[in-house]
Amino acid sequence: MVEGGPWLTIVGIGEDGPAGLSTASLVAINDASFVIGAARHLALLPPLPNAILIAWPVPFDIQPLLDRRGQATVMLASGDPFWFGAGSVVAGHLAAGEWVAQPAPSTFALAASRLGWRLEDCPCLGLHAAPLTRLRPHLAPGQRALVLVRDGDAVLTLADYLSGLGFGASTLTVMEAIGGPRERIRTARADELAFTDIAHPVAVGIAMAGDGDALPCASGIADDWFDHDGQISKRPIRALTLSALAPRPGETLWDIGAGSGSIGIEWLLSHPSLNAVAFERDVTRAARIRANAMALGVDRLTVIEGATPDCLPPPGHPMPDAVFIGGGLSSALLGRLAEQLAPGTRIVANAVTLESEALLTAWHRARGGTLLRIDLAEAGPIGTRRGWRASFPVVQWSVTL
Structure with a gap:
């Protein structure tokens, strides 16, 4: 350990190099035995006779930093190291007393200051x-977003x-090397942008406009948002199911017999901290679930191909806070869940057939919870007039173990 303090200083550096660093950051760099960072960050520094400069390997690997443990080391990171930076990755490998951070203004803060936008909005x-596609849930006319991208391409x-989704009228403000001597800011409509010389690093401010569809915020979005083969929890049933599942920040869902993935996807859309695992035995449907999740901006959905209960619990994944059974309902599955899941886990199961309804009725008698019968009818044509066309009733059992 370095005498009297942490051995690692994580320094946020901007495109203006040392000119924008605090006194504490400059002292740490000048006193360091090793300075590690991206090649472009190292190039911003003046000669350092007492330090060895180390560029991050490609692909990224934290080991060169860990190899210097106990020696005076500075790690350079863009702007604020803990906002889409490597700071949290490094901190996760070290004890609290081993490091200290000296952040600089983030790229987001600099971009908002150039545009005059309220960063919190x-x-x-x-x-x-x-x-x-992670932008998809945020796309709506009149809204704004700030994004960091890899390069000009x-x-x-x-x-x-954006143009392909009907938001070609959006204004893109392209900000290159913001905060440094190479800074350049240009603006164009998304459907007219033709810059061929965009330099890295680059941030983009998006002022959204156009006639594209905005993803609704409420549970039970229209069925046509999902690609499916008919195996989908229809919109009204899905809304009631998600209400029963009651997602809360930080929780994990198991979506068993996921079909199109609609329940797991809407669970994830309700809050960015949520996680979900979809189980689907049909290979084609599993691929469709992945595509739906990607298209709607929740690529963090994990899809496991296999029959339940044989593939439960999935290795390497946390146990769930809630479980939805939309397909593959059986006494063996319910028994496995009751045996393996922790007290407090919420289970919601939907049944359409008489056999599965009888099964849920028996488990409701034995375990309690809520048993709900959902009868829906939709108006449709009957000759020259209209009448109600009933759907199959759905029996829903929800219980907290």
């Missing part, structure tokens, strides 16, 4: 290595993505 997304791909 703008979704801020780091899309360097993440799919652009990614900006062009972003413009095409």
Whole structure:
């Protein structure tokens, strides 16, 4: 350990290099035996006769930093190391007393200051290595977002993505090397953007406009948001099911017999901290679930191909806070869940057939909870007039273990 304090200082550095650093950051760099960071960050520094400069390996690997444990070391990171930066990755490998951080203004803060936007009103997304579809839940006319992307090609791909969804009228403000001597800011409509010389690093401010569809915020979005083969919890049933599942921040759902993935996807859409695992035995449907999750911006949905209860619990995944059974309902499955899940876990199961309804009725008698019969009818044509066309009734059992 370095005498009298942590051995690692995590320094946030901007495109203006040392000119924008605090006195404490400059002292740490000058006193360091090792300075590690991206090659472009290291290039911003003046000669350091007492320090060895180490560039991060590609692909990224934290081991070169851990190898210097106990020696005076500075790690350089862009802006605020704990906002879409490597700070949390490093801190997760070290004890609390081993490191200290000296953040600089984040790229998001600099971008908002150039645009005059209220930062707290703008979704801020780091899309360097993440799919652009993570923007999908935020796309709505009149809204704004700030995104970080990998390079100039990614900006062009972003413009095409927005145009393809009907948001081509959105204004994109492309901010290159913001905060440094190479800073350049240009603006164009998404469907007209044709810059071919966009320099890294780059941030984009999106002022959304157009006639594209906005993803509803309420549970029970329209069925046509999902690609499916008919195996889908229909919109009204889905809304009631999600209400019974009652997602809370930080929780994990198991969606068993996921079909199109609609329940797990809407669970994830309700809050960014939620997690979900979808179980589907049909390979084609499993691929469709992944595609639906990607298209709607929740690529964090984990899809496991296999029959339940044989594949429960999935290795390497946390136990659930809630479980939905939409397919594959059986006494063996309910028995396995009752045996393996922790007290307090919420289970919601939907049944359509008389056999599965009888099963839920028996478990309700033995375990309690709520048994709900859902009868729905929709108006439709009958010759020249209209009448009610009834759907199959759904029996829903919800219980907390």
